Amino acid sequence: MYPQLKLDKQLCFRLYTAARLITASYTPFFKKFGITYPQYLILMLLWEKDNQVVGDITERLLLETNTVTPILQRMEKQGLIIRQKSKADNRKCIVSLTNDGKRMEEQIKEVPNCLAHSIVDDGMEIDDLKALVPLLDKLIGTIGKQTKQKE
Amino acid sequence: MYPQLKLDKQLCFRLYTAARLITASYTPFFKKFGITYPQYLILMLLWEKDNQVVGDITERLLLETNTVTPILQRMEKQGLIIRQKSKADNRKCIVSLTNDGKRMEEQIKEVPNCLAHSIVDDGMEIDDLKALVPLLDKLIGTIGKQTKQKE
């Protein structure tokens, strides 16, 4: 009836599906490390810069503590990170890599390139992948701006 | 260390974030109807064509029954749909809209346009939104192909 209610018209459904499928394509690579995609995101942040507080992580990932804290707890239980209260400000919680967490970087570093290649091999053109980046950044920036306005 | 492990380099993180943020921007509109985004997707399919079997829905949404069945059970409990076994093939489960489910179409039809306008108003250009569609379709098609190969 209403064309705007057709699934095939919806940008949102495409984003939802693309995100699910590409995350799923990471999963087999992570399986032998016993980590998940969101855990991988946090590890990447810590490989970039160790000893970050929870707030730094939630800010970069655009997630709330009610999502990140439980993930950090699982990662701590697995021995990938440790969490300790900041002495300067006892409210803050500093997240640090363990040696196990540090070692994983070396083993995982080829995964993103490997996946990109397999997508290109299966027919997606590199230029199209590259074209997505600024468009998604613009979209994320715009919606992020809306979210902040409402606060 | 490894540039491919920087968060800012990753297409996947952008898709993950964009999907989350845009879905979140739908949520306030759905709140007064008591539905969620995935439930909205299923309603759209049924508004397009009523009385579909579970398999039709999983195929269109690229989801498995282990995700869709619980959603359908919740929707049935809320009185939006009913589920009944097919007499022709007793394995199949036919999903049909209730009158409440049908009535919701009229009330929700403006939501997608409304959201698109608000994103454009906040600085995202229509051409950029339109440009995303074929790129995402290509990506989804490519990754979907990979997924099928492994079966």
Added chain:
DNA sequence: CTTTAATATATCGTGTGCGATATAAAAATA
């Protein structure tokens, strides 16, 4: 200095996603 407000993180409940497995019915095969 005490009270109040703001900040940082954690907890709880609900609804997905998804791997693994189970169940039941229909189709294919022996």
Added chain:
DNA sequence: TATTTTTATATCGCACACGATATATTAAAG
């Protein structure tokens, strides 16, 4: 027809997302 295989859906367990709320600590105001 009896047996095996395939198909369609459901169940179970775990890990997110996220709204709502709680707790503890620091900063600001009176």
